[in-house]
Structure formats: C-alpha cells, structure tokens
Amino acid sequence: MASLGATLALCDINIDGLQATVDLCKGEDHLVEVADVSSSDACSNFVNSTVSSLGRLDLVFNCAGVNPTAYPLEDMTDVYFNKLVDTNLKGTFNITRAAIPHLKAGASIVNVSSIMGVSAAKHYAVYCATKWAVVGFTKAMALELGQKQIRINAVAPGYINTPTNAGVVAGEVKAQEEKVAMGRMGQPEEVADVVAFLFSDESRYMNGSIVEITGGRV
Template sequence: MPLQFQDKVVLITGGGSGIGCATAIKLSNLGATLALCDINFDNLEATAKLCASTLCHLDDVDVGSTQEVSKFVETVVSKFGAIHHVFNCAGVNPTSYPLETTTDEYWDKLVNTNLKGIYNVTRAVIPHLKSGASFVNVSSISGLRASAQQAIYCATKYGVIGFSKCMALELGPKGIRTNIVAPGYIDTPTNAGIVKGGEAVTRMINGNALGRLGTPEDVADVVAFLFSEESRYMNGSVVEIDGGIKMSSTTSG
C-alpha cells in the first residue's frame, strides 16, 4: 500500500533547501499539510511553489531562538488544529577548523542550530502531540564517526543521536515515536565537499560502495517511511543513508 498522509500536518524545519525541501515535496505529493520554516523566507516560498498541490504555512524562524520557535508552533496549531509529525532538519554544515582556531562564534552557531534547535522545537511541540505522532531528527554519519577538524560539528551530531534516543524513551510510552536519519555524502548546496568542488567531490563519490553522491530525495523517501505506519515499531532507531560508506576521512554533509 502506498504511503498516505492525508489529514496529517507535518512540521519541517530547514524546509527552504536541500533535504528539508525534498522532504516537503515528497510529503506534499503524499497529501500532507505542511508547516515549513527556515531562516531564508525566499527559499521557503520557492519550496512552497513546488508543493502547490498542498496547503502550506511558511515562516522565517531561527530554530535557535526559543521565542521564535514557540511563536511558530503556536501559529501552526492555531491554523491547522494539530501537528502529527515533526522533521527536525534545520542545520549548519561543517567548516574544517583545527580545534585551536575554532571560535566561540562558530561553536555557538553550530550548537544553537544543530542541537538547541531540535531541543527548542521538540519542547514546544510535545504538548500538542497525541499518540501516533512521530519525530524524525537529522544527525549525520559524523554523528557516528569522528572527523578530524570537525569536532564541533561531530559534537552536535553525536548529541542529536543521544538526545533523540532519550526522546524515544520518554515519549514512547505516550505512543510518540522518535527516529534519526544519518545522511552521508548528500549533494546539497551547503555540503562542505560540494562547496569545495573538484577533488573533494571525487573523494565523496568514491567514498561509498554505490559510487555516487546521495540526493536529497534519497533521504526524503526514508523520512516519509519513518513517519508512516509501516515503521510503527521503529523507535530510537538510527538509519544510515550513505550508500555503504567506506572508512575514510572524506568530508561529510
């Protein structure tokens, strides 16, 4: 039976580009009502045009801001009456720095978005969820494997997994599931390797058994499955979406 999301409201952070945008399009095609946020409103509007067959609410939100997140969630519930699924996708990709040259500003930027952002959204949404709801949170292969000169990014992505597994334990008795996706080398505009280009892209392509970069759609398909009833006994799972990663120091995204 094909996945169906009619009468389901799905909240997606980071919906303006990459994996968040692809997931919005996927769920729109499956009938979901969407609540999308991003720090770039123009990008959100572009996503909404690609989801023209469904009802969307758009808002520019810094997920690291408790106040902005709370206002967004309250607006979504007021407008649609419920939230059924949450895709915590907003994140900042890494820039490689030796630890001794890492700045407080860089730490704050990554931690506030990649980790505190999930905390803010989760805390704001929980009071509005009922049994059958679910979360999917975005970690990374860098949440499972360390990378030199990416200590701060790895810390946030390892943190996402730990936080999400605690969510699964705490919310599971209420019938609310939490799962995690850990993408590998995905072809998105903000992927550090894509930005570098050239040999960095070649290393990523050669860095997994399938010999290609992943696409945002590859991740979106897994997210839709994790929201569906077909994954009803998955809770606290980490799903690696990496094409069969090899042991290497290639930059992840």
C-alpha cells in the same frame, strides 16, 4: 510529504529558501514562517501558529542545520561553536519541546543527525559533538515519548548532493564519491524517502532508531 498529501508548516531563517521550497510543494495551502530555531520563543510561536492555523500537529521534522568547516580545535572561535550548537542541537531541542504538548498518540518526530553523529572525523570536533548529541537526544526522548505512543527516530545521512555542497570543487566531490561503495553522492529525495517511511505506519515499531543513509560509506 506534500506529494503524499501532507499539509506542511515550514519554517526557516532564509525567506528565499522557504519560498523555493513551498513552490515545489503543490497541493494544500501550506503555512510558511520565517523563524530562527536557535530562539526558543521563535520556535514556540511557530508551533503555536501551526496548530492555530492547521488545527493539529502530527509529524515533526527537525532538519535545520549548519554544515561544518574543517578547523583544528584551536582555530575554532566561540562564534563558530555557538552557531553550530545553537542550530544543530538547540534548534532540535527547541522545536521538540514546543511540539510535545500538541502531539497525540501516533505522532512521529524525525531528527537529522549525520554520519558524523555515529563516526568521528578530525577537524570536525564541534560538528561531531552536535550530531552525536542529536543521536543521544533522540534515543533519550524515545524512552520518554514512547510511553505516550509517540515515536522519535533520526536519520544519519552521508554525502548528499544538496545546495550546501554546490560550491565544492569537482576534485573534492570525486574524493567524496570514492569513499562511497555505490560510487556516487546521494540525492535529497533518497533521504526524504526514508524520512517519509519513518513517519509512516510501516515503521510503527521503530523508536529511537538511527538510520544511516550513506550508500555504503567506507
């Protein structure tokens, strides 16, 4: 989005990750703040700071999330459950709710679900629940916000080569790639390009859509 001329307001709980991201975003003076999206107050403060500093809010990308660990349900702790729900679902809710009063006709929101938000996998019950919830939330909000000419869609990525996958051993990577028709993991920019499309006028009649980005996952 920065390469397309957007001025960004970036928030994350990880200051090092934030700095690494803004260093890649050349051009305008981007706003950077540390915030925990599970906190409604933190989200409201961040959105208000964005509008105060940049003058307006046009686009919202809810991409904060916690990747899952495979657990049988009886082995899952309350701490693990709350971490996934608070970030993956409540974070999306908090930022969206805070942003709506500042959005005008033509604005667009993109949420991140997952391939596990449209298909299930054993030992990932809570993660699936949060990502299916993002799908339902997106479709319901499309009905609410569409009347204001504000669009909201979601992407559902499959196996993407991100830093959270860096610790996966080579054998597991190969096993994942064998489940993809194109025979490889996706790259982050291949998700980003779809997000940029959903923000653009080229997708102006897409609202409540869930776009799978999987390379043809078997």
